[in-house]
Amino acid sequence: MKHSFKVLLSMKKEPGGQPLFYKTDGQRFKREKTIKLNSKCQYRMDLSFTPPRGVESVNFNGGLLEVREVTRDSTASAYSSFFHTQDFDPTKKGQRREVCVLITLKDAGDLRLTIQLKCYDKDNVQHSEWGSNFHCIEYLCEELADPSAVEVVKETFR
Template sequence: MASYAGKTVKLTFNIKRESDGIPIYFKADGQRFEQQLTIKLQRDETYRIDLTVRPAIPIEILRLQDENIGLEKISKFIDPNALSYTGVWKTAHFPLTEKNKRELIKITVVMKAMPMFSAMMQCKFYENTDAQHARWGDKLTNLEYDGVVTSDGTIVVQKQQII
């Protein structure tokens, strides 16, 4: 893994509701919580996650919290410098987030012959029937992470960006 030291990797997540293709939303929370931005999700919902990695490094595992997400390679993606995958994530086991609280969801990506990527995503879970609050804020098109492989064989996130 040390031979990858200094290499950069970009992971781009696109997350939409599986049932109707509606994108998820986020809001700026400032300094009130651990992260400045909160992603709004609904409990008992199924989300479609499209994940793109640049450079084109095969992804072996995507894990959100303790759940492995089954991925399929998207074959029609036409960027020779990237690979894209799709999978579904069900939020049935997540509790409703209390008022003035946030949940940190651990994102883990295992890539072939690369160090493991790990980051935290700050979320708030609303009831499935609470579309008013879950869809208030700004639409999240993509969640991007830029990372670099260190000399000790880990990937350090240099930038998290919501587009």
């Protein structure tokens, strides 16, 4: 029997929790939507799971993040972590960067999320703070019969 659950992934620029923006690129790249970041900046990434799930680890673009459980009750669980874009050079015009967020869940295996980013110079807020307001990406997921993997069934930007 497959178990389904929802994951919300949100990101904010730190310090101060400044909102991020995204743009719709259509079919020009592998993904339809691109989240805008600045190089050499710190970001907070929040993950929430409905119904609750336990997180063993979160890997962002090949680096293990320190993740802490923020809340948990009978209906949901939430986690928070930070990442830095010191190794992200500004993305060239007409290009995008795909980043893997690999979440290892207790008792469910690995959940692999791919997000498409465009990284601007640290001081280039004219372009990075333009577009649609990025609140979160909602993923509808299903545990596979193979207990070491989870499948993303649907991805929705909010």
